[in-house]
Amino acid sequence: MTAGKLSERVAFVTGGLRGIGLACAARLVADGAAVVVCDLDDPGAAAPVLGPLGTAVSYIRVDVTSETDWQAAHDFVLERHGALHILVNNAGTDLTGAVEAITLDDWRRIMAVNVDGVFLGTRIFTPLLAASGAEVTGGSSIINVSSIMGLVGMSEVSAYNTSKGAVRMFTKGIAMEFAAKKMPVRANSLHPGFVETPLLHAGFERWVAKGIAENAQALIDGMNAVTPMGRLGQADEIAGPVAFLAGPDSSFMTGAELVIDGGWTAQ
Numbered sequence: 382m383t384a385g386k387l388s389e390r391v392a393f394v395t396g397g398l399r400g401i402g403l404a405c406a407a408r409l410v411a412d413g414a415a416v417v418v419c420d421l422d423d424p425g426a427a428a429p430v431l432g433p434l435g436t437a438v439s440y441i442r443v444d445v446t447s448e449t450d451w452q453a454a455h456d457f458v459l460e461r462h463g464a465l466h467i468l469v470n471n472a473g474t475d476l477t478g479a480v481e482a483i484t485l486d487d488w489r490r491i492m493a494v495n496v497d498g499v500f501l502g503t504r505i506f507t508p509l510l511a512a513s514g515a516e517v518t519g520g521s522s523i524i525n526v527s528s529i530m531g532l533v534g535m536s537e538v539s540a541y542n543t544s545k546g547a548v549r550m551f552t553k554g555i556a557m558e559f560a561a562k563k564m565p566v567r568a569n570s571l572h573p574g575f576v577e578t579p580l581l582h583a584g585f586e587r588w589v590a591k592g593i594a595e596n597a598q599a600l601i602d603g604m605n606a607v608t609p610m611g612r613l614g615q616a617d618e619i620a621g622p623v624a625f626l627a628g629p630d631s632s633f634m635t636g637a638e639l640v641i642d643g644g645w646t647a648q
């Protein structure tokens with residue numbers, strides 16, 4: 382491990398092969414952590430993506446909706462590092478559409494990834510995070526990636542709103558539990574606004590296909606216009622706050638909501 386604010390710490394990042402998760406993995410490595418990334422891709426596909434981040438990064442294929450996969454992830458981290466100080470529950474998916482058009486299967490799928498995934502990761506890793514937290518200033522840290530859509534409602538976003546609202550409240554619940562039990566584990570939720578990632582672009586393509594906009598650029602222009610800072614966020618701008626929540630500078634923060642949205646929810 383290299384010197385840095387997060388040296389001597391081990392992190393686990395879900396959904397770390399693209400978008401916000403990849404930026405977080407890169408930033409945690411840059412700050413000195415050893416990082417285990419998981420995602421849905423096979424290791425062969427992950428290698429060229431993570432290779433540039435160097436030897437501090439390793440990869441395991443995990444579907445965050447699977448208890449069996451989470452158990453394997455836990456065993457992998459324990460065997461390789463013997464500790465875990467940072468858990469970034471980032472993997473997520475989206476779903477848009479009028480409420481009457483959402484199928485129960487679609488609803489269950491988004492809850493499985495966005496909510497069950499965060500619960501399962503937290504449950505399996507809490508004992509190791511608690512055991513490792515006493516070793517580091519500020520203790521271990523769970524960072525649950527919610528969204529501004531976990532704070533405010535939006536038309537035709539009800540399923541995603543629900544899943545991200547659940548992440549927000551789950552985070553507060555575990556934060557209270559850990560504090561009450563004097564466990565050296567903090568938990569905070571992160572609320573990004575519109576960030577330019579493959580997920581956002583896939584959403585744009587679906588809206589264009591539905592005829593909601595002529596092209597993706599029209600949607601970007603529309604989002605820029607309603608964002609006080611006048612632009613989309615970049616994944617690196619989410620990774621910095623994640624590193625802050627992961628390390629000693631946020632040692633008195635737990636159960637908090639960190640909003641990174643260019644002012645969108647301040648209006």
Ligand SMILES: NC(=O)c1ccc[n+]([C@@H]2O[C@H](COP(=O)([O-])OP(=O)(O)OC[C@H]3O[C@@H](n4cnc5c(N)ncnc54)[C@H](O)[C@@H]3O)[C@@H](O)[C@H]2O)c1
Binds near residue numbers: 419
């Ligand atoms: N991009 C935004 O504007 C935005 C805004 C607010 C919150 N978020 C949240 O940030 C997180 C990351 O989003 P992103 O924009 O980087 O998305 P992305 O689609 O670019 O990346 C998400 C990653 O999660 C992985 N993933 C999906 N389902 C998984 C599963 N079941 N198991 C393991 N991995 C899985 C995907 O393969 C992908 O690599 C999500 O939770 C998302 O809801 C994104």
